[in-house]
Amino acid sequence: MREYVILTDTGSDLEQELRAPYGIEYVSMRCIIGEKDSAADPDWGDYSAKEFYDMLRVGKRIRTAQVPPEDYKAIFEKHLSAGKDVLYIATSSNISAGVNTARTVAVDIGAKYPENKIVIVDALRACYALGILVLTAAELRADGKTIDEVAAWLEENKLTANMEGTVDKLTWLKQAGRVSATSAFFGGLLNIKPIIMADAQGKNYAVEKTKGRKNSLERVAQRVADTYVDVPYQKVFISHADCLEDAETLKALVCEKVGKELNVHIGYVGCCVGASVGPGQLGVYYFGKKVTTNAPLINA
Secondary structure, three states: OOOEEEEEEHHHOOOHHHHHHHOOEEEOOEEEEOOEEEEOOOOOOOOOHHHHHHHHHOOOOEEEEOOOHHHHHHHHHHHHOOOOEEEEEEOOOOOOOHHHHHHHHHHHHHOOOOOOOEEEEEOOOOHHHHHHHHHHHHHHHHOOOOHHHHHHHHHHHHHHEEEEEEOOOOHHHHHOOOOOHHHHHHHHHOOEEEEEEEOOOOOEEEEEEEEOHHHHHHHHHHHHHHHEOOOOOOOEEEEEOOOHHHHHHHHHHHHHHHOOOOOEEEEEOOHHHHHHHOOOOEEEEEEEOOOOOOOOOOOO
16 A cells, blocks of 8 residues: 555644644645734644634734645645655635645646645535544554545545534624624624534534523534434544633533533634634534535524
8 A cells, every 4th residue: 555644734623632643744724913924823833722812802803814825735745756645635615715726736746746646535624523534534544544445435424524513702703704794783682692513515504593602502512412423433522712611511511412421622723713703612523414405594
């Protein structure tokens, strides 16, 4: 079996402690704060997660951008020139255009190294939903699966990576153009909290509305329990946008409703998604029933 590298991007939110045991590599999206353009580092190199969310709280406008083409070129060429193949597991094409850029670059670079290949999988997922797919791919590689076998598994199973979540305020969704100013105003006035899921096209949709934070956490946990599936490679992750106490509460609710103690990894949602959802976001990511439909968007 030819040696191959597993590559993802910072949309996976996989921290060093999760990547390192498998040698998972990543390319970085960009985060622009004021005039400073920096890497959207999942290890929070240029600023801490707390500092990032505090900047959002005080109204700092933060923009994000996809992985630059030259970064794809550099990492593809690095590994192909060393005789390795590359499996790139990318953030959903309905969230970032990076996967399309990677495909274009791969055609150009691949022509120089005809004995090697770059396999690109549009995961149709982001954040830890992408992360659990990447980690499972790394486990399959460790078990001796070829690059094509792992890619086939990903294509077959990527829509079983479920995401259920909520946001605390609609302010940042309004700024990102996800909800109207009117909806954001009245949603805030009425303490409306949308329940958000990842659909079969790789988009995140508000599928329900609840009133109040407590109710939103209860509903997210129940939706997880309704779709959770016991599989040998199960992984349950929770991301939070600087609201660790609520993440711990949500963990307890998920375990209660699923009916057993789960090994749950809790971490920060990265800056690229965090800039759109704002402080207070919570998400649960796990393997569950295959998502086959596209939920109707309900403007919160």
